[in-house]
Amino acid sequence: GNSVTQMEGPVTLSEEAFLTINCTYTATGYPSLFWYVQYPGEGLQLLLKATKADDKGSNKGFEATYRKETTSFHLEKGSVQVSDSAVYFCALEETSGSRLTFGEGTQLTVNP
Amino acid sequence: DAEITQSPRHKITETGRQVTLACHQTWNHNNMFWYRQDLGHGLRLIHYSYGVQDTNKGEVSDGYSVSRSNTEDLPLTLESAASSQTSVYFCASSAQASGADTQYFGPGTRLTVL
Numbered sequence: 619g620n621s622v623t624q625m626e627g628p629v630t631l632s633e634e635a636f637l638t639i640n641c642t643y644t645a646t647g648y649p650s651l652f653w654y655v656q657y658p659g660e661g662l663q664l665l666l667k668a669t670k671a672d673d674k675g676s677n678k679g680f681e682a683t684y685r686k687e688t689t690s691f692h693l694e695k696g697s698v699q700v701s702d703s704a705v706y707f708c709a710l711e712e713t714s715g716s717r718l719t720f721g722e723g724t725q726l727t728v729n730p
Numbered sequence: 731d732a733e734i735t736q737s738p739r740h741k742i743t744e745t746g747r748q749v750t751l752a753c754h755q756t757w758n759h760n761n762m763f764w765y766r767q768d769l770g771h772g773l774r775l776i777h778y779s780y781g782v783q784d785t786n787k788g789e790v791s792d793g794y795s796v797s798r799s800n801t802e803d804l805p806l807t808l809e810s811a812a813s814s815q816t817s818v819y820f821c822a823s824s825a826q827a828s829g830a831d832t833q834y835f836g837p838g839t840r841l842t843v844l
Contacts, residue, residue: 661836661837662822662835669829669830707773716829716833717763718763718775720765720774722771722772
């Protein structure tokens with residue numbers, strides 16, 4: 619079956635540091651890949667997505683590239699802010715049916 | 731503005747009781763989903779629906795049921811609550827059946843089963 623593996627957290631960084639959160643997946647076919655973010659006390663919201671190999675999703679300074687050869691979709695940001703503190707979830711959508719499979723989530727804390 | 735709401739936001743119940751969590755969306759989306767969020771597991775799919783009168787089991791459906799009588803609502807029922815069902819529950823909706831469509835999430839319901 620499908621699965622998503624994220625780097626273990628929590629991750630603590632200082633403001634303006636470089637961020638990488640690793641995500642690898644196992645899937646049949648050609649899934650779409652997503653990063654969702656959950657701010658404290660809220661539901662998840664879409665951060666970015668990519669639908670095919672070599673696509674790069676980007677939003678709010680975050681980027682992730684769909685790498686089929688390494689089955690990865692790592693999230694990066696060049697300079698994090700305190701307001702980026704949240705839980706980040708990597709997810710994949712099966713090629714049919716719109717159901718999402720989520721990773722475990724990675725808690726990010728950015729200190730001033 | 732369109733939105734997705736859940737009620738109650740917090741619920742404490744006792745083992746063996748029936749509990750229903752409400753989910754209401756005004757996006758007019760066909761697809762609706764229920765997830766539970768637990769530490770170390772991320773979000774896991776409980777049930778989902780692609781339209782009125784359509785319901786399907788997800789990864790962790792045992793002990794849960796849903797019904798879809800209209801487009802806007804997908805209530806989640808715990809038939810006989812168990813302590814293992816203590817969790818945070820999220821409802822989500824999306825417009826299309828496939829094609830990397832964005833899922834929009836509600837604010838969540840924190841359920842405690844004593």
